[in-house]
Amino acid sequence: MQFWVNQSFNGISYAALLFLVGGGLTLIFGVMRVVNIAHGSFYLVGGYLGVVLSARTGNFYVALLGAALVVALGGAALERVFLRAVEGDDLRQMLLTMGIALFFQDLCLLIWGGDPFNLRGPVYFAHSLHLGPFSFPILRLFMIGAAGVLFVILWWFQERTRAGAMVRAAVDNAEMTEALGINVPVLRMGVFGLGALLAGLGGVIGSAFMGIYPGLDFEILPYAFVVVIVGGMGSLGGALAAAVILGLLDNFGKALFPEISYFTLFAPMGIVLALRPSGLFGRA
Amino acid sequence: MESVAGRAPKALLLALGLGIGLLALLPPSLPTYVVIVLTESLIYAIGAASLDLLLGFTGLPSLGHAAFFSVGAYATAVLVTRHQASFGAALAGSVVLAAGVSAAVALLALRATGIYFMMITLSVAMCAWGLAYRWVSLTGGDTGIVGIPRPRVPGVGLASGALAFYYAILALFVVCLTLYLLFIWSPFGKTLVGIRDSESRMRVLGFNVFLHKHLAMTVAGAFAGVAGSLYAYYNGFVGPSTVDLAHSMEFVLMVIVGGPGTLVGPVLGAFAIIFLEKMVSVFTDRWVMVLAAVYVVTALWAPRGILGLLGRAR
Numbered sequence: 001m002q003f004w005v006n007q008s009f010n011g012i013s014y015a016a017l018l019f020l021v022g023g024g025l026t027l028i029f030g031v032m033r034v035v036n037i038a039h040g041s042f043y044l045v046g047g048y049l050g051v052v053l054s055a056r057t058g059n060f061y062v063a064l065l066g067a068a069l070v071v072a073l074g075g076a077a078l079e080r081v082f083l084r085a086v087e088g089d090d091l092r093q094m095l096l097t098m099g100i101a102l103f104f105q106d107l108c109l110l111i112w113g114g115d116p117f118n119l120r121g122p123v124y125f126a127h128s129l130h131l132g133p134f135s136f137p138i139l140r141l142f143m144i145g146a147a148g149v150l151f152v153i154l155w156w157f158q159e160r161t162r163a164g165a166m167v168r169a170a171v172d173n174a175e176m177t178e179a180l181g182i183n184v185p186v187l188r189m190g191v192f193g194l195g196a197l198l199a200g201l202g203g204v205i206g207s208a209f210m211g212i213y214p215g216l217d218f219e220i221l222p223y224a225f226v227v228v229i230v231g232g233m234g235s236l237g238g239a240l241a242a243a244v245i246l247g248l249l250d251n252f253g254k255a256l257f258p259e260i261s262y263f264t265l266f267a268p269m270g271i272v273l274a275l276r277p278s279g280l281f282g283r284a
Numbered sequence: 285m286e287s288v289a290g291r292a293p294k295a296l297l298l299a300l301g302l303g304i305g306l307l308a309l310l311p312p313s314l315p316t317y318v319v320i321v322l323t324e325s326l327i328y329a330i331g332a333a334s335l336d337l338l339l340g341f342t343g344l345p346s347l348g349h350a351a352f353f354s355v356g357a358y359a360t361a362v363l364v365t366r367h368q369a370s371f372g373a374a375l376a377g378s379v380v381l382a383a384g385v386s387a388a389v390a391l392l393a394l395r396a397t398g399i400y401f402m403m404i405t406l407s408v409a410m411c412a413w414g415l416a417y418r419w420v421s422l423t424g425g426d427t428g429i430v431g432i433p434r435p436r437v438p439g440v441g442l443a444s445g446a447l448a449f450y451y452a453i454l455a456l457f458v459v460c461l462t463l464y465l466l467f468i469w470s471p472f473g474k475t476l477v478g479i480r481d482s483e484s485r486m487r488v489l490g491f492n493v494f495l496h497k498h499l500a501m502t503v504a505g506a507f508a509g510v511a512g513s514l515y516a517y518y519n520g521f522v523g524p525s526t527v528d529l530a531h532s533m534e535f536v537l538m539v540i541v542g543g544p545g546t547l548v549g550p551v552l553g554a555f556a557i558i559f560l561e562k563m564v565s566v567f568t569d570r571w572v573m574v575l576a577a578v579y580v581v582t583a584l585w586a587p588r589g590i591l592g593l594l595g596r597a598r
Contacts, residue, residue, distance in 0.1 A: 273393075
């Protein structure tokens, strides 16, 4: 009983992290149709910046917001300068994001070296909440809470605001949206920045949770991609559902079959592709 | 996207003959180090050209080619170090396994097209990386498999010297290249180009598009397995880095830097990237930065590669 409760809780808190990374990617994907290989780099840079900012200011929340904002602005700038130049060509966009990803990978290695860093969050992150025989670490509760709040905000933004309606329109038909007088290029830049923001938040929270080290950018990327593929491209609800499924599978996989644990990613993707190629919540 | 192969087979054959002639005659007078780099380039050229069958000729932008390359490399490593397999047996085993994995992946990946196909192949390759990294009892995990001896080639004896091994690889390269050319000049290859240019037209004409794409992926996977197997012999070591994302993308880069859909282009691209890597590494540790710049420059200014630039200049 204890095993199942603990592993489920761990899986759901991991899912919170996966939602931050995959949710950002699904937004970018839905609006821009870009295979964004640099998405893991946003996570990586966000994590390192979070470590630096939290060491400088001593405040985790300042570091969290500061790092995420820097990453968001950087992402928007990259979209404006580079990606827009090759819009509409999948392969060129993908090569470009690969170049950007390698650049940041080497830059981070140059600045922060090869050693792993751990972000020391507030003191109470180390405590646990005790409920009968079970204990729930505050850090993991915070991750779940942060992802939950962000999901509600994003959902409200997409479904209930005018800007969100524009984004949805651009997802369905960018050309028509543009013809209606909506500035789609600016919208794209904004969405790319928003996706980067989410990945940056994920990076800071992730570095408090499991540390940050070179190579993590490409290690986290397939999780983000599988979240998008399983959930359906462009769907926030799908990303949340997929993140929960993957988080749970990954955790039980690691506990039960450690040797092939990474492969637990493959199983849900294979099943979804076989039965519903557009993803759980995707529109064909 | 007009293929050089389709436009001027005579010029192509002439260029190929000249290139292979140089590759056959020059090495004895070259320093050993250059011969070693040439060997690596030839192996990657086999791999990059096999990806061109998909990316350039069939219009399938597979981002997971390193997975099939690595299936070949790991299969050879396991067969040679644990089962003392001969060169022929290891090569055959690697090819069959790589083709099988490729065929299985194709069943899934081909349910999607375009950008979805790219994401799926990339994710599959990363899952393969995860297996290589974590399935320690089979793959040796992070340490990989070391101590793969050079092959005993019939007629040549033990190809232990750099030059003897080079000629063995060159011979296999010529065999692969001939098979590639026969493949793309065959009616089957022409059908693939037709699918690339207009899938719906080919479907209306009564072609089984899925089957053609599936066979193309299986064949490309088999040849990636050849390259992987040779790489295991060349390197003497196989580890998770052979299957990582950067490695998969490097194959894509080689194809595009050279010129997709030309077969010769990816071969040139493989030589260019490998030689660039070795030269840059002499001067600086920042090879990854240079590689990043190559990606960005290619994406922004040379999407049809070296041959594309040449064609435009003419």
